[in-house]
Amino acid sequence: MIEPDVHRGFVAPDVPPSEVFDRCVRCGLCLPTCPTYVETLVETSGPRGRIALIKAVAEERLDLTSPGFVHQMSECLDCRACEAVCPSGVEYGRILEPARTQVTRALAPARSWYARLGRALLIGTMFEHLGVMRAAARLLKFYQRSGLRALVLRSGVLRALGLQDVEALAPRVSDRFFIPRDQRFSAPGTSRATALLHAGCVMHVAFAAWNEATVRVLNAAGVTVVVPSAQGCCGAITIHAGEMERGRGLAMRNIAAFEQSGADVYVINAAGCGSALKEYANLFHDDPAWAERARAFSAKVRDVTEYLDEIGIAPEKFGPVPGVVTYQDACHLAHAQRITAPPRRLLALVPGLELRAMPESSLCCGSAGIYNVTQPEMSQRLQRRKVDRIIETAPQTVATANPGCALQMRNGLDRAGASHIAIKHVVEILDESLRAGAAG
Ligand code: SF4
Ligand code: SF4
Structure with missing residues (x-):
C-alpha cells in the first residue's frame, strides 16, 4: 500500500499512482535507455518491470519489504532516462520516489546501529549544518594531504573493512573553500542581471574551483553574482533518504534566502541539486503558506549552462x-x-x-x-x-x-x-x- 504522505517528495503528489501505472502501455521503448536493463537484460531491472512491481505493491499483491522489491527500488538509479523517452508520458519518478521512501521507512527499525549513526551524522547533521560539513572536510583534507592516507592504504586496514572503494570515491577536498558569506561579485560595467549562486554543500568544500569559475564566467557574461550566507544544502539526499520534514526545512531555508537576495535568477552548477531546486514546488503543494513561494522560486532556477546559453556571451x-x-x-x-x-x-x-x-x-x-x-x-x-x-x-x-x-x-x-x-x-x-x- 502506498501511503499518501510519502507523495510529499520530489514527485508530484496530486496524481494518483494508478494514473501513472495505467499510462504505461508496456511498449518497451524505454528499455534500451535504462542502464540497469541494458546491463542485465532482466525485465524487473528495467522501468516496465519496476512499474509492474510498484503497481503490485500498491494493489497489495506484493509485500513492500519483499526482497525482490526492495532490491529493485534500490537498484534503480532514478536517472529518469526512461521518463525522457516514454511516448506515453509515464512520469516514472512520480511512483518511484514514494515507493522508495516507503521502503526506507519500513526498513528503518532493522537498521544496524552504525547505519543509524551514519544517517544521523550525514542527514541530521552535516547537510543541515554546513559548518559541521566544513569541519569534517578539514579532517578529510588533513587525511588526504598529510601522508596519513598513504599510511592507511599501505596498512591494508581499508581492504579488511571493505572500505577501500568508498574511500577511493571520496572527493579531494579543495585547497580553499567557497563559503557563502554574502559576497557580491560585480560584473564589469553595466550589469545585465543579478544571479544568486547556490554554492552547494559538498560543492563548497570539494568543488570550490567550479564555483569560482562559475562566478568568473557569469561576470564575463555581464552578470553580477551574489552568494547569500543564509542558503544551505538543496535537500536532495535528505529527501531521497525518506526524511521529508528535514528536506522541507532545507527547502524553506533556500527559498527564504533567495527571496531576500532580490536576485533575478538562481544559478546552480550541479545538475542533481538543480533538479531538486526546480522541483521544490512539489514539496509544498498542500501548504498554502509555502506553495506559491516554492513555485516562484523554482521558476527562477537555472543550471549555469542553461542560463549562459539563454543570455549568450559575445563569441569574440x-x-x-x-x-x-x-x-x-x-x-x-x-x-x-x-x-x-x-x-x-x-x-x-x-x-x-x-x-x-x-x-x-x-x-x-x-x-x-x-x-x-x-x-x-x-x-x-x-x-x-x-x-x-x-x-x-x-x-x-x-x-x-x-x-x-x-x-x-x-x-x-x-x-x-x-x-x-x-x-x-x-x-x-x-x-x-x-x-x-x-x-x-
Ligand atoms: S516507454 Fe513508457 S509506456 Fe512504454 S514500457 Fe516504458 S514506461 Fe511503459
Ligand atoms: S530511472 Fe533509470 S535506472 Fe530507473 S528504471 Fe528508469 S531508466 Fe532504469
Whole structure:
C-alpha cells in the first residue's frame, strides 16, 4: 500500500499512482535507455518491470519489504532516462520516489546501529549544518594531504573493512573553500542581471574551483553574482533518504534566502541539486503558506549552462583552448531537466576545441547520489562501461556538469590507467577560454 504522505517528495503528489501505472502501455521503448536493463537484460531491472512491481505493491499483491522489491527500488538509479523517452508520458519518478521512501521507512527499525549513526551524522547533521560539513572536510583534507592516507592504504586496514572503494570515491577536498558569506561579485560595467549562486554543500568544500569559475564566467557574461550566507544544502539526499520534514526545512531555508537576495535568477552548477531546486514546488503543494513561494522560486532556477546559453556571451571574448573534449550528459541535467544542447553549444564557442561525441553519453555512469555506496556492483559495471566509451572516444578532457559524475569518472579512469584524461566542468573550460581571450 502506498501511503499518501510519502507523495510529499520530489514527485508530484496530486496524481494518483494508478494514473501513472495505467499510462504505461508496456511498449518497451524505454528499455534500451535504462542502464540497469541494458546491463542485465532482466525485465524487473528495467522501468516496465519496476512499474509492474510498484503497481503490485500498491494493489497489495506484493509485500513492500519483499526482497525482490526492495532490491529493485534500490537498484534503480532514478536517472529518469526512461521518463525522457516514454511516448506515453509515464512520469516514472512520480511512483518511484514514494515507493522508495516507503521502503526506507519500513526498513528503518532493522537498521544496524552504525547505519543509524551514519544517517544521523550525514542527514541530521552535516547537510543541515554546513559548518559541521566544513569541519569534517578539514579532517578529510588533513587525511588526504598529510601522508596519513598513504599510511592507511599501505596498512591494508581499508581492504579488511571493505572500505577501500568508498574511500577511493571520496572527493579531494579543495585547497580553499567557497563559503557563502554574502559576497557580491560585480560584473564589469553595466550589469545585465543579478544571479544568486547556490554554492552547494559538498560543492563548497570539494568543488570550490567550479564555483569560482562559475562566478568568473557569469561576470564575463555581464552578470553580477551574489552568494547569500543564509542558503544551505538543496535537500536532495535528505529527501531521497525518506526524511521529508528535514528536506522541507532545507527547502524553506533556500527559498527564504533567495527571496531576500532580490536576485533575478538562481544559478546552480550541479545538475542533481538543480533538479531538486526546480522541483521544490512539489514539496509544498498542500501548504498554502509555502506553495506559491516554492513555485516562484523554482521558476527562477537555472543550471549555469542553461542560463549562459539563454543570455549568450559575445563569441569574440573567447580565446583558444586547443584539445579534444567529449561531453558526458549528467542524468539530472539531460533526463530530469532535459538540458542537452546548451552545454554543447557553449563548448562549441571555444576556438581550437574539438567537441567529439561520446557513444552512450547519456547512459548513467553509475554515480547517482550515493548509489556507488549502496549498489557497488552495478555501480562499478556502469562505471566500467562509461570508462570504455570515454577511452574509445580518445579525448583529452571529459566535460560534465555534475560533481557525482566527475568523481565516478575520475575514479574509473584512474583504475583503468587513464589518469591523463582530465575531467572538468563546462564552466571551467569556458573560464579558461575567456581568460585566454582576455589575455589576448
Ligand atoms: S516507454 Fe513508457 S509506456 Fe512504454 S514500457 Fe516504458 S514506461 Fe511503459
Ligand atoms: S530511472 Fe533509470 S535506472 Fe530507473 S528504471 Fe528508469 S531508466 Fe532504469
